[in-house]
Amino acid sequence: MKIQQWEDKGLAHFSYAVLSECEKKIVLIDPARNPQPYLEFAKENESQIVGVIETHPHADFVSSHLELSERTGATLYVHSLVNAFYPHEAFDEGHAIEIGKIKLYPLYTPGHSPDSICIVLEHEGKSKAVFTGDTLFIGDCGRPDLREGVGNLQVTREKLASQMYHSLRDKLLPLPDDTIVYPAHGAGSLCGKALKAAQSSTMGEEKKTNWCLQDISEDEFVKQLLADQPFVPAYFPFDVDLNRKGAPSFQERISAVTYGDTIKNTNEADRLDKNIWVVDVRNAQAFQQGHLPHSINIVGGGKFETWLGSIIQPGETFYLASDNKEQLGKLVDRAAAIGYEGQVKEAFVLENAFETMPALDVDEFKGHTANYTVVDVRNNGEVSQKKIFANSIHIPLGELRKRWAEIPTNKPIVVHCAGGTRSAAASSLLQEELNGSTKVYDLGEAVKTFG
Template identity: 60%
Template sequence: MQIEQFEDVSLAHYSYAILSECQKEIILIDPSRNPQPYYDYAKKHDARIVGVIETHPHADFVSSHVEIANTTGATIYVSEKVGAFYPHQSFDEGQIIELGKMRLIALNTPGHSPDSICILLEHEGIQKAVFTGDTLFIGDCGRPDLREGAGSIQLSRNELARMMYHSLHEKLALLNDDVIVYPAHGAGTLCGKNLSDAPKSTIGIEKQTNWSLQPMSEQEFMQQLLEDQPFIPAYFPFDVELNRKGAAPFKESVEKVPFSTMVPNLEEEILIIDTRPQDAYKKGHLPHSVNLMKGDKFETWLGSIVKPGEPFYIAAADKSSVDTAIERAAAIGYETSIQHAFIVNTGSLAQPLLDVEEFRKHPDDYTIVDVRNDTEVKKRRIFENSIAIPLGQLRNNIDKIPSGKPIVVHCAGGYRSAAASSLLRAKLPADAVVYDLGDAVKTF
C-alpha cells in the first residue's frame, strides 16, 4: 500500500493517489485540473488508474475527474446527493471499494456541503487513514456557507453548520486515534479560516488541538464556526456547477486560447489581466488593465475580480508567463473566457509613484482605501479614516470611493494593493489620481 499526496500550492489543495502495490491499481481522490501528474505517477509504478473519488463538488478549483475517467476508463465514485451529470457510481454511507488488501469505506459527512463524504481506508482490516475532503482540516473544519446558491442541494449556512457538528463529533471523532487525517486543503485556502500548514495529522492529535473537535454544545460550535468566515470569491458557485458537469480536457482547452506576440485589436470594455511585476506595470501599461501578478493567490483574485463567464484578456512579459497564466486560469475553469493572450512590455499609461513621506505627514489630504479582508481590518486598522473594502468586493463598490482627493490604496504587503489600485485606475474617471502604497505599508 502506498499513499501519495499531491499539492497545488497556489490553491492550497491536496489530492491523493492510493496505490495497491500487489494489484498495480490506483484510486485518486480529488484530483486537480491538470491530470498529468497522476498519469506520471501511474506510469512510474506501472499501475492503472481504476477509480476517482470526489469528496464533493469543489468550489475553489476544477477537478479533472471526468477527463481522467474518459482517458483511462476509471470509475468515478461520488455521493448520489451530488446530482452529478457525468457517468458515476454512487459512493455513500457504508459502501465499499476493494483495492488489493485495502477497503475504502464511504462516510457521509455533510456540513461543508450537503453532499460531502469522507473516505476511511482500512488495510487488512485495520483503520489506517481517512481522507476528509473539506470536512475536517488540520486545525479547523470546512466552512458551511458555500452552498446557499449552488449545487443540486442548497441549504442555509445554519443548517450546514449544524450538520457539520454531527459529522465531526459523531463520525470522524469516533475513528481510532492513530488514523491518519489527509485533508483536501491546507493553510491559505478560503474553504476554512484557521488551517494549519501541516499536510497531515491524526484523529488523536486533532481531538487534542483542533477547536472543532473539542467538547461543546451544538450551539457553541455553530456560533464559532459561522463567525469571521472569509469572503466568498465570485467564481465559487461557478466551479461547483462545473464540477457537477465535468470540465473539458485540460490540455486541449488551454491550447484553444488565441495567442499573439503583439498586442491584438482590443475591445475597449474588456479587462486586461496584466501579470507582469508591479514595477514594470507601473512604468507602462495598457488602458483598462489590472495588475494581477503571478503570486500564490493569482487564481483566487482572478476569480474574485473577473465574474464567471465574463470575457477578459491575459497579458504577460513572455510566452512562458502567458502559458502559466492560462494554465492557472484553467485551474478554476476560466480559460474559456480568455478572449486573447498576448505579450506586452509597456503601454501608453504610467502609474504615478506616491511620495510616502508627504503622505505620512499629511494623510488627511488623501482618500485611503484599505483592501485587506474584513478579519484583518478587525484585528488592526492601519489608518483611522480609511475606507475598508476587501479586494474581492472592490469592483462592485467603486462608487463608494470619492475621487475628489488623491486616492492611496493599501493592503498588508503590496500584492493586493497593486491589483486594487490598477483596478480603480481602470474604472474611475480619467482625472482621478490613484496611488499604490505598496510594501511601504509595512512601515506604518
C-alpha cells in the same frame, strides 16, 4: 500500499492517490484540473487507475475526474446527493472500494456542503487514514456558507454549520487516534478561515488542538464557525456547477487559447477590444511605469487564481498580458485550474505601453495621512484583527468592482492591503473606473512600515 499526495500551492489544494502495490491498482481522491501528474504516477508504478473519488463538488478548483475516467476507464464515485451529470457510481455509507488489502469506505459528513463525504482507508482491517475533503482541516473545519443558492442542493449556512457539528462528532471523532488525517486543503485556502500549514496530521492531534473538535455546545460551535469567514470569490458557484457536470479535456482547452503577437507600441494595441479587461500579470512597478488602457494588475504570484476568479466574473472574457511567453503559458494553465481558460480572448507578451500610475511619496503620506482617502482591501478577518489606518475605508478586493463608487473622490486615494499584491489589483481597477478624475496611489509593500 502507497499513498501519494500532490499540492497545488496556488490554491492550497491537496490531491491523493492510493496505490495497491500487490494488485497494481490506484484510486485517486479529489484530483486537480491537470490530469498529467496522476497519469505519470500510474505509469511510473506500472499500475492502473481504477477509481476516482470526489469528496464533494468543489467550489475553489476544477477537478479532472471526468477526463481521467474517459482516458483510463476508471469508475467515478460521488455521494448520491451530488446528482452528478457524468457517469458515476453512488458512494454512500455502506459502499466500499477494495483493492488488494486496502478498503476505502465513505462517511457521510455534511457541513461544508450537503453532499460531502470523508473516505476512511483500512489496510488489513485497520483504520490507517482518513481523507477528509473540505470537512476537517488541520486546525479547522470547512466553511458552511458556499451552498446557499448554489448547486442542486441549496442549504442555509446555519443548517450546514449545525450539520458540521454533528458530522465531526458522530463520524470523525470515533476514529482511532493514530488515523492519519489527509485534508483537501492547507493554509491559504478560502474553504476555511484558520487552516494550518501542515500537510497531514492525526486524529489524536486534531482532537487535542483543533478548536472544532473540542467539547463545546452546538450553539457556540455554530457561532464560532459562522464568524469572520473569508469572502466568497465570484468563481466559486461556477466551479460547483462545472464539477457536477465534469470539465472538458485540460490539454484540448488550453491548446485552444489564442496567443497573439507581441504588443510593442500603441498601434499594435489597436487590435484589442477596448471594452474587455486586460489582466496584466507583471509586477506592480512595471505596471505603474506603463500599461494598456482598461487593465487590472493581477500579479502572477501565489494567489493569481483566487484574484482572477474574484475580479473577473464567470463567463467574462479577458485578455492576458505578461512580459514573457513562459509565464503566459503557466498562467493559462492556472486560469484553467478554476475553469477560466475558455474566457481568455487572447494572451500576449507586452513590451511597451503608455498608460501610467503615479508613484506615492511614502514620506509625504506618512506625515499627512489625513490628506488622503485610504482604502483597505484586506479581508474582513484581517481588518477585525488589526486596522492599520484608523480612518480607512474597508472594501475587500473581491467586492471592489461592485462597490468602488462608495469611495469619496474629494482627496487623492491610497490603496493598501497586507503586502502589496491585492493593492496593486485594487489601485489599478480604481484608476480605470475613476478615469483620471482622482489620483489613485498604491501603497504597495510600504504598508509593512506602518502600524
